Amino acid sequence: MKKILFCLFSIVAFLGPFSIALAQKAPTICAIHPFTGRFAFAGIEGSAAMQDVVDMANEAGGVNGKKILYYWADGEYKDDVGIAAFKRLHAQYGPQVMFGQSTGMTKALGPEIKSRYKVLYSAYTMTSEAANPKENPYLFIAAPTYAEQFGVLLKYIAKEKPGANIAFFYSDTEFGREPIAAAKEMCKKMGLNVVAEEVSQVGGVDLTTQILDMKAKKTDYCIFQGFVSNPIAAVIKQSKDYGLNAKFMGTFWSTEKQLLNELGPLAGEYVGVSAYSFSYQSDLPMVKKIMDWTKKKYPTIEYRSQSYMQNFVTGLLFVETFKRADKMKGGLTEGNMVKAFQSIKNFDVGGLMPPITIKDNSIPVGRVYRGNAKTMRFDPISDWIRMD
Amino acid sequence: MRCGDFKENYIKDEEIFPSSLAKFSLAIFLVFLALFPFIANAHMLYIANMIGFAIIGAIGLNLLTGFTGQISLGHAAFIGIGAYTSAILITRCGVPFWASVPLAGLVSALAGMVIGIPSLRVKGLYLCIATLAAQFILGFVFVRWESMTKGITGIHIPPPAIGDLAFDTEKTFYWITLFFVLLGVGYARNLIRSKMGRAFVAIRDRDLAAEIMGINLFRYKLSAFAISSFYAGVAGALWVSFLKVVTPEHFPFMLCIQYLAMVIVGGLGSVIGSIFGAVFMTLVPELLNVLSDVVKAYQPGMEKLIIPFKQVVFGFLIVGFLIFEPRGLAEIWNRVKRFFTLWPFSY
Numbered sequence: 001m002k003k004i005l006f007c008l009f010s011i012v013a014f015l016g017p018f019s020i021a022l023a024q025k026a027p028t029i030c031a032i033h034p035f036t037g038r039f040a041f042a043g044i045e046g047s048a049a050m051q052d053v054v055d056m057a058n059e060a061g062g063v064n065g066k067k068i069l070y071y072w073a074d075g076e077y078k079d080d081v082g083i084a085a086f087k088r089l090h091a092q093y094g095p096q097v098m099f100g101q102s103t104g105m106t107k108a109l110g111p112e113i114k115s116r117y118k119v120l121y122s123a124y125t126m127t128s129e130a131a132n133p134k135e136n137p138y139l140f141i142a143a144p145t146y147a148e149q150f151g152v153l154l155k156y157i158a159k160e161k162p163g164a165n166i167a168f169f170y171s172d173t174e175f176g177r178e179p180i181a182a183a184k185e186m187c188k189k190m191g192l193n194v195v196a197e198e199v200s201q202v203g204g205v206d207l208t209t210q211i212l213d214m215k216a217k218k219t220d221y222c223i224f225q226g227f228v229s230n231p232i233a234a235v236i237k238q239s240k241d242y243g244l245n246a247k248f249m250g251t252f253w254s255t256e257k258q259l260l261n262e263l264g265p266l267a268g269e270y271v272g273v274s275a276y277s278f279s280y281q282s283d284l285p286m287v288k289k290i291m292d293w294t295k296k297k298y299p300t301i302e303y304r305s306q307s308y309m310q311n312f313v314t315g316l317l318f319v320e321t322f323k324r325a326d327k328m329k330g331g332l333t334e335g336n337m338v339k340a341f342q343s344i345k346n347f348d349v350g351g352l353m354p355p356i357t358i359k360d361n362s363i364p365v366g367r368v369y370r371g372n373a374k375t376m377r378f379d380p381i382s383d384w385i386r387m388d
Numbered sequence: 389m390r391c392g393d394f395k396e397n398y399i400k401d402e403e404i405f406p407s408s409l410a411k412f413s414l415a416i417f418l419v420f421l422a423l424f425p426f427i428a429n430a431h432m433l434y435i436a437n438m439i440g441f442a443i444i445g446a447i448g449l450n451l452l453t454g455f456t457g458q459i460s461l462g463h464a465a466f467i468g469i470g471a472y473t474s475a476i477l478i479t480r481c482g483v484p485f486w487a488s489v490p491l492a493g494l495v496s497a498l499a500g501m502v503i504g505i506p507s508l509r510v511k512g513l514y515l516c517i518a519t520l521a522a523q524f525i526l527g528f529v530f531v532r533w534e535s536m537t538k539g540i541t542g543i544h545i546p547p548p549a550i551g552d553l554a555f556d557t558e559k560t561f562y563w564i565t566l567f568f569v570l571l572g573v574g575y576a577r578n579l580i581r582s583k584m585g586r587a588f589v590a591i592r593d594r595d596l597a598a599e600i601m602g603i604n605l606f607r608y609k610l611s612a613f614a615i616s617s618f619y620a621g622v623a624g625a626l627w628v629s630f631l632k633v634v635t636p637e638h639f640p641f642m643l644c645i646q647y648l649a650m651v652i653v654g655g656l657g658s659v660i661g662s663i664f665g666a667v668f669m670t671l672v673p674e675l676l677n678v679l680s681d682v683v684k685a686y687q688p689g690m691e692k693l694i695i696p697f698k699q700v701v702f703g704f705l706i707v708g709f710l711i712f713e714p715r716g717l718a719e720i721w722n723r724v725k726r727f728f729t730l731w732p733f734s735y
Contacts, residue, residue: 036696036698036699047692074677074695074698076673079638080438081673083631084431084434087430087431087558088431088677090430090431091429104637104638107542107633107635108631108633112632116557173540174540174637177540178540
């Protein structure tokens with residue numbers, strides 16, 4: 001018995017320092033960005049944002065004196081490639097937090113992240129499946145879910161025109177269909193009428209049927225989901241020819257400069273919801289900091305997209321989580337990381353968003369913006385609207 | 389130089405293992421496959437599993453396109469049918485994974501036979517369009533038959549298990565994949581030297597002549613579709629239990645193209661070509677990723693130029709194969725074997 005106890009004691013004494021060393025390993029972020037493929041417009045900006053957050057944090061002393069490490073890979077916006085990259089980065093660097101590229105990848109990896117990898121994880125998605133801490137405490141989104149974004153727009157409509165006729169115009173994809181059921185429920189509660197549901201391919205050009213259907217159903221507001229630019233621009237332009245007098249709205253991914261450029265003189269016809277401020281709102285301290293940094297590091301870049309802002313906010317949350325978890329007993333353990341993340345309340349991000357309070361692993365707040373045809377920018381037309 | 393290796397009859401000529409060296413090499417390779425999970429990390433095992441699924445799917449397509457000459461652009465849909473069948477059987481009917489895999493294959497085979505009916509009247513590009521239509525129709529069914537497929541939300545599947553032993557990691561699932569790959573390769577290798585295999589080749593080379601020789605085109609063309617789809621269904625069933633989720637977006641049209649590229653790069657009408665093609669198409673993008681990581685380590689910032697370029701490199705590699713070795717990697721493998729058979733007196 002004494003021998004057994006002696007052996008156990010020796011093992012504990014020998015492995016003890018290693019386990020402490022493991023627990024105290026450097027704070028590490030790994031990300032899979034869609035650097036190529038059809039979502040590259042977001043991935044290129046997103047990878048730059050995450051790098052910038054890490055560099056800024058390291059310049060400011062890192063996580064309580066420890067330098068943050070950041071590694072990333074291209075996921076090509078393909079689920080199998082993204083999952084392979086996730087496993088490769090996890091095996092190579094053993095990060096405490098990871099960032100993924102899509103809804104599909106998040107859904108596929110969700111169960112394994114919960115049962116096996118146990119890393120805090122966010123992605124380029126805003127699906128409600130990634131914001132359900134009871135089901136999976138490791139997944140979060142640094143934005144409102146798509147359904148919550150619909151909620152922000154519907155709240156705005158209910159205030160502007162009670163009892164309005166709404167049409168949902170969405171793509172025949174997971175991204176397009178995801179919030180529709182929840183949005184219909186919200187319409188019922190707010191006294192709005194869903195009069196039409198139009199489905200189109202991403203990039204579709206012949207939209208006569210859908211436009212005439214919306215006209216026949218006296219649509220007041222048409223809300224797009226699941227598109228980045230086309231067919232939104234095409235619908236808005238063609239609706240003028242067919243006499244459809246609806247107001248056009250959209251969610252996060254279409255509330256971007258690219259759409260305004262495509263709309264040209266009709267840019268003022270589009271209203272969108274976003275969770276973040278725009279890079280030309282330089283009166284905001286964090287936006288100023290980002291643009292000063294961009295000027296210094298990448299002198300040719302004058303505009304930072306909303307995907308940049310999404311990754312930047314996520315990066316800020318990662319860093320803040322590291323700082324909080326590092327002060328806890330045991331350091332950057334999986335349990336501490338989740339606790340630290342969920343403890344974030346009124347976290348000031350310098351105007352990129354209102355002070356962040358994590359609720360059900362998402363940030364249910366958004367703001368309504370209208371396109372401006374003169375400046376080709378989005379101007380805020382509401383205050384921040386909360387959905388909790 | 390290997391001496392005394394000449395065949396005196398057709399049976400000898402059709403042997404799977406023509407020499408003791410071939411048997412020995414295969415045994416060494418099998419030992420390596422058995423040891424692989426103990427030396428590889430999770431990422432390498434993930435890739436190994438993906439290669440396994442691709443091999444099964446590619447063999448299926450090669451049996452149809454390479455051996456029987458029936459071009460199909462609906463292979464992704466057949467994989468999807470297998471995946472959904474398995475997922476529905478496991479989650480709704482409580483059928484164990486082990487039974488769901490062959491059942492998924494059978495349902496896919498049935499669908500393949502239905503889709504294959506036009507092959508009796510049309511061929512070439514027209515058959516392409518017929519199978520392409522199947523791809524889009526089935527894609528629509530996956531999205532819209534929500535009561536069964538759960539639409540865009542998809543179906544989450546528990547990992548396979550035997551008692552308390554769950555096959556829920558890359559390492560444990562590797563054994564399942566390996567088992568089905570060996571079974572699939574073994575069956576295909578035997579099939580092509582059977583009467584049915586010879587009938588497939590006869591149909592591919594000239595279907596009218598084959599019919600005149602007494603080959604029942606109706607039976608063999610549909611059999612080719614059924615067997616090909618069975619393989620696709622099994623690949624889908626394995627893939628879905630490995631990923632633990634299935635959504636309609638897992639089976640895009642591009643997946644069909646990817647499988648066609650596998651059999652073309654590997655070698656049409658060759659079982660080993662299907663294996664080479666699957667390995668090539670899965671592994672080369674990963675190797676290019678490693679290359680960009682190396683660039684990232686030595687020239688930070690340069691990776692942003694290199695990463696988009698890797699798709700160009702991949703494209704050039706495929707085009708290069710088509711131009712310089714249209715018979716695929718299998719033919720290169722044959723040349724290498726011939727060289728060493730005659731070595732050191734090769735010419």
